[in-house]
Amino acid sequence: MPVTHYEWSWGGSLPEILRHSEVKHSLLRDYLVDYFLTLVTSPAQEKIQLTIVDGFCGGGWYVSKSGREVPGSPIVILQAVDEAKARVMQEQQRRKNILFDVKLICIDKDASAVEHLRQVLEQQGYGEKLRSGEIETLVGEFDQNAEAVIAEVRRRSPRSGRALFVLDQYGYNQVPLPTLKQIFAALKQPEVILTFNVDALLNYLSEGNLRSFERQTGLDGAVSSTDMDKRYRGPGWRVRVQANLYQRLTTGSGARFFTPFFVRPDRGHGDFWLLHLSQHWKARDVMAHAHWKHHNHFVHYGASGFDMFSTGYAAKIDDEERPQAAFEFDDIASKSSLASMMEQIPQVLAQRREGVRFRDFFVERVNTTPATQAMVEQAVLSLVREREIEVLGDNGSLRHVKKALQDDHVLRLRDQRSLLLFGS
Ligand SMILES: C[S@@+](CC[C@H](N)C(=O)[O-])C[C@H]1O[C@@H](n2cnc3c(N)ncnc32)[C@H](O)[C@@H]1O
Structure with missing residues (x-):
């Protein structure tokens, strides 16, 4: 070289x-x-x-x-x-x-x-x-x-x-x-x-x-x-x-x-x-x-969302000559990130039915996502608007958050949604 x-x-x-x-x-x-x-x-x-x-x-x-x-x-x-x-x-x-x-x-x-x-x-x-x-x-x-x-x-x-x-x-x-x-x-x-x-x-x-x-x-x-x-x-x-x-x-x-x-x-x-x-x-x-x-x-030669190594580097080249489209931190990548996160956040919350603090949710995933905290926040707020998840204060009371999440806000799947995911 x-x-x-x-x-x-x-x-x-x-x-x-x-x-x-x-x-x-x-x-x-x-x-x-x-x-x-x-x-x-x-x-x-x-x-x-x-x-x-x-x-x-x-x-x-x-x-x-x-x-x-x-x-x-x-x-x-x-x-x-x-x-x-x-x-x-x-x-x-x-x-x-x-x-x-x-x-x-x-x-x-x-x-x-x-x-x-x-x-x-x-x-x-x-x-x-x-x-x-x-x-x-x-x-x-x-x-x-x-x-x-x-x-x-x-x-x-x-x-x-x-x-x-x-x-x-x-x-x-x-x-x-x-x-x-x-x-x-x-x-x-x-x-x-x-x-x-x-x-x-x-x-x-x-x-x-x-x-x-x-x-x-x-x-x-x-x-x-x-x-x-x-x-x-x-x-x-x-x-x-x-x-x-x-x-x-x-x-x-x-x-x-x-x-x-x-x-x-x-x-x-x-x-x-x-x-x-x-x-x-x-x-x-x-x-x-x-x-x-x-x-x-x-x-970045991997997936969007929270699991960027899942297809990870393996997605980069399907044979030595043919590089696949990479994640380029552009509008397309941003839209794809939002879509992946909106799919993945409810899945994570389905495993954490008691809810999880927004800060913890982000920090636990930060090393495996190309998204910023602000982008994760946007995905959460979209899910709140779509009534898929709800936000609680630290005393357990429901918060009507529209624009900005705080670190200690607790994210939780809404009851109906958990019923759908668990099928019971
Ligand atoms: C790519 S240039 C750095 C340019 C500089 N960082 C910049 O962005 O303007 C690399 C420099 O590292 C120096 N260098 C190479 N091996 C080194 C080493 N082991 N320790 C310190 N400097 C080294 C070279 O002399 C060269 O000036």
């Missing part, structure tokens, strides 16, 4: 940005802005603290195909923080300032890229932050620096342990599973946005190199040597191996919540995941929201 390596040298020509990198930047920008808006809910809050680690930061500046100069991930992150602060001030009509105590640590193994980035930061007006230590640059491999960076997050916020790791690796082997595990074990509220080029991996793996891949990445047990044996590869082997790798990576990291969506790559580039790992369902919801916003560029 050809890997396009970006190169930077100050005074030299800028590397041309690939379209999928621009897509990642848009998602990162939106995610960060929404992330801060979600975290700062009270106009009385005086401070928000976060450490952002850009583990594969690059040189900070590119040229687009059309000749426009565009920022790289460190600048995108800094601009998003500025935008979030302005929006918090405006949307909460604050008189009092809020302190965004954000430290950005940029790591790249290429000294020339880091030097380029430092020059770009100066040019873009972030020189003072470089000198004060609010922005730190490190030359070296991410993995070699991970422990020191985790220690810095703990020093800065021993209680909240809040940190976002943007790990935009080339390929698939620069962020070993034990490192992800260490992040999730050592910190209370870490999040990781991880690029993982799963197609490149599957093109590269063979029976001969499987063990060394496992030793290097810690992703043992996800792929068997039979999977790699060309004589036994059926049409579905690629999707099956992808699903196993996804399981191993996400649950193996120690994160509680994840998204498995793919960036739709440029022509000639394989599929790659932009995985989001977190410890809070709200973070996962904000990320799902960002995918819907950039619907032209993200895909």
